[in-house]
Amino acid sequence: MGETNMEGPVAILRSWSVHTVAAVVFVYVLLKVFTRVRHKSGRRPPGPPSLPLIGHLYHLTQGLPHHTLAKMAEKYGSIMWLDVGALSVVVVSSPDMAREILKTQDHIFASRPSGLTIEYLFGQGQDLLFCPLNDHLRRVRKVFSSQLLSQQRIDSFKDLRRDMLFKTMAKAFEEGHANRYINFSDVMHELFITTTTAMVFRRGAGAHIQDFTEILMEMSNSEWFSIGDIFPLLKPLDLDGQVKRLKMAGEKSSKLMDSIIDNRLKEKTKSMSYEEEDFLDVLLTTSGFTRDQVKFLIMDIVPAGGDTTSGTVVWGMTELLRHPNIMERLQSELDDVIGKERMVEEADLRNLEYLQAVVKETLRLHPPAMLGVPHSSTEATKVAGYDIPANTWVIVNIHAISTDPKVWENPLKFDPSRFLNSRIDVRGQHYEILPFSSGRRLCPGMNLALVSVAYTLAQLVHACSISLPEGLTPLDVDVEETFGLTVGKRNPLNLLLTRRLPSDVYHKAGLNGIGQSRIPVDT
Numbered sequence: 145m146g147e148t149n150m151e152g153p154v155a156i157l158r159s160w161s162v163h164t165v166a167a168v169v170f171v172y173v174l175l176k177v178f179t180r181v182r183h184k185s186g187r188r189p190p191g192p193p194s195l196p197l198i199g200h201l202y203h204l205t206q207g208l209p210h211h212t213l214a215k216m217a218e219k220y221g222s223i224m225w226l227d228v229g230a231l232s233v234v235v236v237s238s239p240d241m242a243r244e245i246l247k248t249q250d251h252i253f254a255s256r257p258s259g260l261t262i263e264y265l266f267g268q269g270q271d272l273l274f275c276p277l278n279d280h281l282r283r284v285r286k287v288f289s290s291q292l293l294s295q296q297r298i299d300s301f302k303d304l305r306r307d308m309l310f311k312t313m314a315k316a317f318e319e320g321h322a323n324r325y326i327n328f329s330d331v332m333h334e335l336f337i338t339t340t341t342a343m344v345f346r347r348g349a350g351a352h353i354q355d356f357t358e359i360l361m362e363m364s365n366s367e368w369f370s371i372g373d374i375f376p377l378l379k380p381l382d383l384d385g386q387v388k389r390l391k392m393a394g395e396k397s398s399k400l401m402d403s404i405i406d407n408r409l410k411e412k413t414k415s416m417s418y419e420e421e422d423f424l425d426v427l428l429t430t431s432g433f434t435r436d437q438v439k440f441l442i443m444d445i446v447p448a449g450g451d452t453t454s455g456t457v458v459w460g461m462t463e464l465l466r467h468p469n470i471m472e473r474l475q476s477e478l479d480d481v482i483g484k485e486r487m488v489e490e491a492d493l494r495n496l497e498y499l500q501a502v503v504k505e506t507l508r509l510h511p512p513a514m515l516g517v518p519h520s521s522t523e524a525t526k527v528a529g530y531d532i533p534a535n536t537w538v539i540v541n542i543h544a545i546s547t548d549p550k551v552w553e554n555p556l557k558f559d560p561s562r563f564l565n566s567r568i569d570v571r572g573q574h575y576e577i578l579p580f581s582s583g584r585r586l587c588p589g590m591n592l593a594l595v596s597v598a599y600t601l602a603q604l605v606h607a608c609s610i611s612l613p614e615g616l617t618p619l620d621v622d623v624e625e626t627f628g629l630t631v632g633k634r635n636p637l638n639l640l641l642t643r644r645l646p647s648d649v650y651h652k653a654g655l656n657g658i659g660q661s662r663i664p665v666d667t
């Protein structure tokens with residue numbers, strides 16, 4: 145997902161007219177009264193001093209929010225209270241607090257806040273990502289785990305993942321052969337968006353990929369919250385133009401999805417085998433989903449699965465290039481287990497212990513969703529002795545937890561060996577590291593993501609010689625971040641990829657020479 149403009153609301157505040165200011169003062173007075181009533185009952189968690197009207201919004205616009213909030217937690221504690229306009233937000237930053245939210249009181253905190261993005265793009269949460277805690281959520285999650293993202297289904301896309309990666313590698317070799325560097329972040333982004341889209345529409349997506357990608361870009365430029373969410377009484381004024389933008393994106397995506405669904409329904413799909421079914425087939429044949437719900441669910445999958453996975457591969461490669469000794473150790477493991485006479489297959493992954501440690505360490509230091517996805521409380525409750533009202537937003541600072549010096553030795557050091565012979569895993573059972581979160585909202589794409597990241601990194605490190613642009617050393621590879629719905633690498637990672645294995649190995653694997661890989665799907 146793209147970079148979110150966290151300064152948006154602040155820029156808008158600067159450009160308000162006299163009428164707007166009058167409206168704001170009115171709202172402020174109302175809010176003051178409202179806040180007093182709201183705060184009267186109960187003991188709130190500690191938090192920094194807040195500014196009139198905007199509350200703590202100011203703090204969230206300073207620097208990268210996951211770092212800012214982690215710093216604030218050092219001062220105010222592992223459970224903090226923030227007022228962002230009319231929104232009440234609790235931020236938790238320790239394994240114990242995460243366990244309380246995601247396990248002990250998961251039945252209360254597993255809902256989602258509402259907001260304009262959710263209202264206009266996802267039919268008030270009829271998708272999965274933004275669905276509140278209700279029967280629809282339980283039903284959708286069941287379909288995702290038992291059918292859409294079951295292990296059997298993930299395996300059925302094995303050849304697709306391999307062919308897409310081979311196609312990408314063939315193109316990169318062609319560039320490498322001509323001594324041209326590739327922008328690795330862009331190449332991985334394209335690989336995972338196209339692979340995920342191809343899983344959704346295995347057949348007939350080609351003509352729509354461009355339109356689909358444009359809509360996704362518009363969606364990923366949306367903010368979690370807009371002026372209308374922060375100050376609900378200003379919603380009708382649409383000061384940041386968010387409602388207009390979201391309405392347009394919603395209509396565009398609905399039209400596109402209608403034409404794709406109409407075409408699909410015209411096809412005869414009855415004789416199809418399990419291996420040929422794509423996500424769209426599964427959703428259309430699962431009884432009980434309305435056409436709109438199918439559309440919203442499809443619009444969840446590509447953004448949720450594409451940028452997170454590609455971002456993890458980019459961060460993994462970045463860290464390997466910064467640490468040549470770790471890269472060498474991984475290469476030796478691959479050469480020992482696979483040899484140099486064939487390419488990596490997904491079945492090999494379980495035998496690659498150091499590779500798995502590299503993936504875990506990458507997800508510890510660079511979880512793509514550093515602040516997860518906001519949860520919301522369905523009823524008033526107590527956490528650590530503090531009173532948390534119903535409808536409070538809850539943010540789990542995944543980054544703060546997995547770099548907490550009380551939990552991790554040398555927390556900022558990239559050191560995969562900390563996971564060798566360790567019982568700690570990234571699958572939501574250990575609250576010290578929660579890249580996929582935990583509990584009722586645990587990422588349903590976790591198994592797919594883990595196999596995709598491990599396979600891609602293994603294949604690239606084993607089958608490619610990877611060089612930095614001339615004159616650059618490992619010390620020049622930076623880890624500067626952007627903040628958005630996912631946290632990406634700010635500066636491009638330019639790389640030269642050439643072949644590392646004997647030529648006939650690529651030929652035997654179907655990676656037919658330079659730039660001539662077979663193209664398996666109609667994308």
Ligand code: HEM
Binds near residue numbers: 272340448456517584
């Ligand atoms: C490295 C890759 C990935 C990471 C780190 C990741 C992480 C996350 C996180 C932190 C959440 C929020 C959980 C919560 O609210 O507590 C989430 C939700 C979700 N993810 Fe992933 N994800 C990844 C890949 C994927 C993939 C490949 C898919 C699907 C193809 C996917 C689909 C979803 C969906 C649909 C949700 C919403 C679940 C719900 O609200 O109940 N994710 N993911």
